[in-house]
Structures are given as C-alpha cells and as structure tokens.
Amino acid sequence: QVRLQQSGPALVKPSETVSLTCSVSGVSITSYYWSWVRQPPGKGLEWIGYIYYIGSPNYNPSLKSGVTISVDTSKNQFSLTLSSVTAADTAVYYCARISPRDVFQSHYYMDVWGEGTTVTVSS
C-alpha cells in the first residue's frame, strides 16, 4: 500500500529557502507522477506543480519563480524547494500521487496524499 511521509521545517524566516521532502513507500517513485499542493490558512487548495522521474517538472504559472520540484529515485522521494519565501508562502504543504488512470492523456488528479506539513514564514 502506497504511503507518503512528509518532512521539513515548520518555521522559516522571510527571504530564506525552505525544502520539503516526501518519502514514498509501497511503490516505486518511477512508476507514477507526483505533485505538491498547498493550502494557506483558512483558504482553498493551490496546486504548485508536478513531476515525473524523467523529464522536466511542471509548475503552476500563477506562482512566482523560486519553486523547484525534484525527484531522488535512489531514496524513493521527491522534494519541493521554495526560495526567497515571504509570509504569503505560509501554508500547509501536501505531497500527493497523481492517479495513473488517465495520466497518459495528460489528465491529472491526486489519489493518495501525504499528511501535510505546516510551514510558517515569520521572523
């Protein structure tokens, strides 16, 4: 059974860089597409981007630059890095697996989610 376990800092200072990791167990990370979604306090879901183990990641064009998603196949995990963070990056960050059902039609939705990591940007 696939399980996603998230890790990363809870508190980050403005202008710093934060990295979050999602460790995948139960399946090979090379078998699926993976994504990051965030949720600011009291607000809705915002899809940050997604990645496959080969090729380039894809990012939400509405987000500012400084977002990087990467995969480490040797550790069966993927990561999200946000640089030059501001208070607007304060959110719960979720990693998720993209369902394989319709992925080859470039149709993506998330069928397995991590538990979420709360990241607060504050000095």
Add this chain to the structure above:
Amino acid sequence: DIQMTQSPSTLSASVGDRVTISCRASQGISTWLAWYQQKPGKAPKLLIHRASSLESGVPSRFSGSGSGTEFTLTISSLQPDDFATYYCQPYNSPYTFGQGTKLEIK
C-alpha cells in the same frame, strides 16, 4: 485556463438530509472532473473521478453527475462524518481547483 465555480460556498444541513453541491466549469471539460473531501486538519481525500466514478471504499451515499460544464456532488443521506469541505477539480486542466464548499451542521 479553466475556472471552476462551486456553489454554495457554505451549506448548512442536518444528519439525514440529501444535499447537492454544484461545480461549474468556464468551458467544457467532458467528464474530466474529480471531487475531494477535506476534514479540518487533514489532507484531502479523493471521492470521485470521471465525474461519477466512486473511489474504492467511498460510501455509496456519495454520487457525482454531470458533463461539459455542469457537475454535481450529491450525498443522499448525510452522516455525521460527512461534515467537511468539498472541492472539485477539472483534471484536463492542471493547477485548478474549485474554491470549496463547506458543509456545516445545521
């Protein structure tokens, strides 16, 4: 980009009620729509894909319908565990979610 509009934003209902949540797309998306349930402090949970296909383990009181631009999520008889926020997502257009519908206890 496709925009999704959910209505209502908040819905007050009682246990046993039949409730319907609507999701409207700014352009046709066939049946490429997913519904998620999110409880406070928890990750979203996939309920339905392809507008009407129930995920394994999801109670049969949940159902989805629609195609093109108009979609509905229906809960036939509300249970205490169903009070949550529901999101729709058109999955032929990445990065888009509906704004959510909060289902509250009346």
